[in-house]
Amino acid sequence: PETRVGRFGYKVTFELSSKDSEIFKKITQQLVVPESAIGSSSSKEKRLAIxxxxVVQFAGYVISVIPDGKAEITGNFSLEEAKQLAAILRSGALPARLEKISAGWVAPLLGSDIVKTSLWAGIIGLFVVLIYMIFTYGVQGIIADIVLVYNTFLLLGVLAATHSILTLPGIAGIIFTIGTTVDGNIIIAERVREELKSGKSVKAAISSAFGRCFITLFDANLTTIIAGLALYYFGTGTVKGFAITLIIGVLGSFFVNIVLSRLLTDALSSFIRKPAVEERGAQS
Incomplete structure (x- = not known):
């Protein structure tokens, strides 16, 4: 089935297989109704139903015999109505029956308000985290912020590329990803501080910190991914949306923490200073 623009709005065209064309021809021969008779009481009994x-999804009149299985459905459809009818025709061609797993309902205005509120909560939370990291960790906080923003855009880009539908649990998964990304950077920053306090140079402290943090971050992210896979496999409906964003976000978090954060830390190593306590001890 295809959706096209017709003279009186959108129309749906479809073509049957060769073995069904003859059967469809006989059916249309029995149901042909002249245009002048459309709407009469006798013609209503001859409507062809989809x-x-x-469940009857659509019922229309056959105005001419269709000998080759190529037909079009017109009716002053809007674009959305035509797309829905085409989807119904495609669904009818599937070898398996559709089975309803779960359903949910929310009013349009309420749903819109919830989405907006959730997005604003995520944006405000992101800015609070960005400011906190700068004041607490200085240069490494700035690196953490860059990594965090990068991972957020990376996650949104993957969702857009895969045409994923962003649900409320999906937004919650994105916000959760912000936390996991920051956690990884905090672990790295604290480890760098400890290495500096032990007397190592900045370069050596960075190398040692990332080397020791790798296994910790790998294990932590792996267990979260396993939990996400379990949610996706056993969950239904919107729970799967949360699981998808969670898995993608955690994978991106591990990548940016180990790769991007390391690159930025090495590049800005000259701006990283030893803790004040260590500097006073060296002077005394």
Whole structure:
């Protein structure tokens, strides 16, 4: 089935297989109704119905015999109505029946308000985290902020590329990803501080810190991914949306913490200073 623009709005065109064309021809011969008779009481009994799962999805008139299985459905459809009808025709061609797993309902205005509130909560939380990291960790806080913003855009880019639908649990997964990314950078920053306090140079402290943090971050992210896979496999509906954003976000978090954060830390190593306590001890 295809959706096209017709003279009186959008229309849906479809083509049957060769073995079904002859059957469809006989059906249309029995149901042909002259345009002048459309709407009369006798013609209503001749309407051709499209049925999916024992429910009539559409019923229209046949105005001419269709001998080759190529037909079009017109009716002053809007674009969305035409797309929906085409989707119904495609669904009817599937070898398996559709089975309803779960359903949810929320009013449009309420749903819109919830989405906006959730997005603002995520944005405000992101800015609070960015400011906190700068004041607490200085240069390494700035690096953590860059890594955090990069991972957020990376996650959104993957969702856009895969045409994923962003649900409320999906937004929650993105906000959770912000926390995991920051946690990784805090572990690295604290480890660098400890290495500096032990008397190592900045370069040596960075190398040692990332080397020791790798296994910690790998294990922590792996266990979270396993939990996400379990949610995706056993969950239904919107729970899977949370699981998808969680898995993608954690994978991106591990990548940016180990790769991007290391590159930025090495590049800005000249701005990293030893803790004040260590500097006073050296002077005395």
């Amino acid at each position: 049925v999916l799962d024992d």
